[in-house]
Amino acid sequence: MLILHDLAPLHWAVAGAAIGVITLLLLFSTNQRLGISTGFENICALVVHARYFQRSEITGSHGWRLPFLGGLVLGGVFSAIAGGGWQPFWDLGMFDTVIGWGPAGKLAWMFGGGLLIGFGTRMAGGCTSGHGIFGLSNLERASLESTLAFMAAGIVTTNLIYRVWGGI
């Protein structure tokens, strides 16, 4: 069950096929390679004046990456509304039952994890979508190496948090 309204999740085959179809349609209809984490650079480019954010790949892609990112937020909003209503909440599943930190702790925890994601995905040149789905599908070696690296690091970190620290 999902944390969101305790909904039953889509079957993995349905969800995976839908993601594949969306990826292909995005490329076929708009000529864009699926990738989300670069969009964070587009946001940064609006306020941070680093040379890295002024390269043409960023300045030339605001028109698609920014609305695409906005759509992701909207998808979450619609999903919550349709699933039982939109309301702000703090529920965090097994983090609540095993670690048990309150809102302030969760904000610090999430901010720290977010730093690693922002810095790491931009160093890696992609995330689960750009490397894990598009890059692997396109048989790119950089994507295979990056995917193996982030999956391995995720497995090690979660096991440290829950099996070693949390003691489950």
Next chain:
Amino acid sequence: MAIVYIAFGTAFGWVLSRSGAADYDFIQKMFLFESFQLYGIIGTAVVVTAPGLWFLKRRGRTLTGAPLRVSPKPRHPGNIWGGILFGAGWSITGMCPGPILVNVGEGKLYAVAALAGVLVGAALFGVLYERLSGPLQLPALRVGTGDG
């Protein structure tokens, strides 16, 4: 065109929201090998995308007849080092980049802190690029580490 990209993002966001890909517990259970859900999702997505991509590249044209553009990402040591940092962050937050935005939309308040962290992290990387690119053997600044 913006409306088209908003629509693609919304559809993608809906699937991430309802599949478990934007759910803290499903991510932890993937990394603990207690749930097949996320492996099934990513695996199926690749199994569907790979042959479709092969076909689209062979066809070589988009819907409007423009030449199809699929540029592979550059390969460099940052793929692995950055991947390790990202994997740790994915585990800590239970969200990868797309789901961070989806979780903000769903109303999960802690996801706003994850988003703030991500933006600060990406900004730091951009500001430090010229200092990191030598030691990490990253591509030239105008190329970047890979976009997506």
